[in-house]
Amino acid sequence: MVEPLKLLILGGTAEAAALAEAATATGHEVWTSLAGATHAPRRPPGRLVSGPLGGIDGLTRLLTGEGFDRLVDATHPFAETISANAVEAALRAGVPRITLRRPPWTAGIGDRWYGVADLAEALETLPRAAAPEDGRVFVATGRRGLNLLAARAEYSFVVRTIEPVAVLPPGVDVTLIRDRGPFDLAAERGFFTEHAVSAVIAKNAGGTGAEAKIQVARECHIAVLMIDRPPSPPGLWASRVDEVVDWLARPVAEDQALPPVSRP
Known part of the structure; x- marks a missing residue:
């Protein structure tokens, strides 16, 4: 049985909404942050945090003040500032973080x-x-x-x-x-x-x-x-929702709150 976690998803993508649904279905308490760039975005399941978070300091306060267990950066691949803030805020708060990014398109025959x-x-x-x-x-x-x-x-x-x-x-x-x-x-x-x-x-x-x-x-x-996409943020990285769900089910040691892996 998976131990329920309190999860903050930095969202705004289809993958973030799918993760919120999957994580809620497995018993986790899910909060999704939407930066407010799009009017009337599709609402994911769980609790919604609307509007800007206030940069690194604001995100750090949210992570520590609400006692989140994990952070998932599932923002758009071009949301460089938010992703950089997530890296620093997770380190300050000591909250394990993973980046969820769909794979990029690749040129094929006829392109x-x-x-x-x-x-x-x-x-x-x-x-x-x-x-x-x-x-x-x-x-x-x-x-x-x-x-x-x-x-x-x-x-x-x-x-x-x-x-x-x-x-x-x-x-x-x-x-x-x-x-x-x-x-x-x-x-x-x-x-x-x-x-x-x-x-x-x-x-x-x-x-x-x-x-x-x-x-x-x-x-x-x-x-x-x-x-071209900007470089991916350092740390754990996943390309599919089920990979993040598996990560949520695993214990995370203290040193795994730091970025141990970089995306190739």
Whole structure:
């Protein structure tokens, strides 16, 4: 029989919600922290901690003040600041931590990928991938940094976000679409056709919820300017929910509260 633990999940991903469900089903007390970047997020089972945590100090206070037994960083692969805060806060609080990250996408047969470091480099590389007259560039990187599109004002863009975009660069042809995934293949095929997509700029988020656009780009031989993931945080790492559930069932020695393993 698994000893019930008090678990804090840094969430906001499908994997975090699935872990909250699985951990609750096995008898653990589950709290999930959502940073509040998305309005009306899907609510996971268990207790919800909404809004910013207050950086390293705030997360440390939460871990110690509420007496959590374990911490799982199941945030988005590009949530660098939150993950770095989790590393330091877990060390300060002496709480064992594990990172849950879905594997990244990898290029396959038929893919036209250009690996880039960020949106700025993607825009620099764009002329190698598509010409302005070919159609619209689908920007699937979220609502931040869209002012950078001004560097390629000769192109037309279609931007899809969950949250509204407050400001767009002047003099740039941008079509804004507000929608929430996951999107299946049929929906993405229709989207690409409707907006005459000629290239895609995307973050290598991995998983299945946003993968359809990558598959459609492959089908249509459309270039993808793929933004590489930042380095994973140090420490224990898992790629599946069941691996974390197994970790919760195992005793953790004091030295395992420190980061003993780095992800390859």
